[in-house]
Amino acid sequence: MASGLACIDGVLLPALEARVPVTDEGLIRGDGVFEVIRLYDGRPFALEAHLARMERSAHGLRLPLDVDAVRGDIEAMLAVASDGDDLVRVLATRGGRRIGLFEPMPAARASYTLGRVTYAPVRVLDGIKSLSYAANVLTSRIARERGFDEALLTSPHDRVLECPTSSFFAVTDGVLRTAPLSDHVLDSITRRVVLDVAEVAEEPITVADLEQIDEAFIASTVVEIAGVSRIEDRELQAPGPLTSDVAARVRAHIAASLGG
Ligand SMILES: Cc1ncc(COP(=O)(O)O)c(C=O)c1O
Structure with missing residues (x-):
């Protein structure tokens, strides 16, 4: 090794x-x-x-x-x-x-519980994956102190953004949604793959919307796709049916791009 x-x-x-x-x-x-x-x-x-x-x-x-x-x-x-x-x-x-x-890969988790942490993206760093990640790792620590697996970053104006090291997707009324890049989220490679393989509405998600979601997942290079089983005290099916479908499509896309 x-x-x-x-x-x-x-x-x-x-x-x-x-x-x-x-x-x-x-x-x-x-x-x-x-x-x-x-x-x-x-x-x-x-x-x-x-x-x-x-x-x-x-x-x-x-x-x-x-x-x-x-x-x-x-x-x-x-x-x-x-x-x-x-x-x-x-x-x-x-x-x-x-x-x-x-x-090495971190230990895999079948699903994640998410706790909200207020986070104001540093606008001048839009589109920049900089080494200044202390804020991101701190939000994970704060969420873990509260008993959650990971943080769900929400803006001071109650927009749902992403997680500290992954993108966030939610399903409401059968529509898969993720925050637009104009909400200052990272232009994630895996987010792009999901946009390629599934129909996704890139539109703002509000904190109030979290009460209406049917299922949710996170997406990143490290986790690929993983279901969200709870956001604050709201339990969700994880993985939900759309999450399983997207996860299979993403896996197939990765396999095809690696040559089978
Ligand atoms: C803030 C943030 N969002 C999303 C992601 C997922 O990006 P990618 O799919 O390129 O790994 C990351 C990865 O580190 C991240 O730091």
Whole structure:
């Protein structure tokens, strides 16, 4: 298993020996960008979409990034990937470093309970997957302190946005809905796949709407699709019928894109 390996500026070395200077503003200010790419039997899903988003994120941050060098780093890592290397995390920092890490998949959960946490997206970071993720991980911690599996981020104006590391979809009156990008949610790769394989209304979801939903799911590179079994004290069937259908379509899309 190569999980112990890292890649710094194109050089593969044991992760424990990988170093970045403490003066790197990627560390000091969270000034940088990142992507997490899922490997299926060692093959990356949606690599080009991730690289394109990383390039957009870097452009948004005014961060110089050689995206071909990042692709080269990932190829070098894939050449040594082993069983258990499920995810590749790539970072680019303001200090000019490219960092690649293998990560194992977190333990799978069949379904999620979600607790609401108020969250105001930082508008200037729209469309940017930046290293500044303290707010996202804090919302997860707050939700877990309240006994939920994960946070459901809702804006101060009661819009339902997304989860800290996944997109959120809800079904009301048979219509599958997700927040539009204009509500400052991440342009998630998996969200795009769902929009491709299913009919989805990209329209605002309000906190009041949560009382009317029939089923809900979250979507991300890491979880693919997972049903939501409770939002606050409202129990839901998980997975609901539409969730199961979308999950199967997403899996088929991933398999087809990996070549069967
Ligand atoms: C805020 C947020 N929304 C959604 C997602 C899901 O994005 P993707 O499908 O590209 O993994 C992530 C992933 O980290 C995220 O951080």
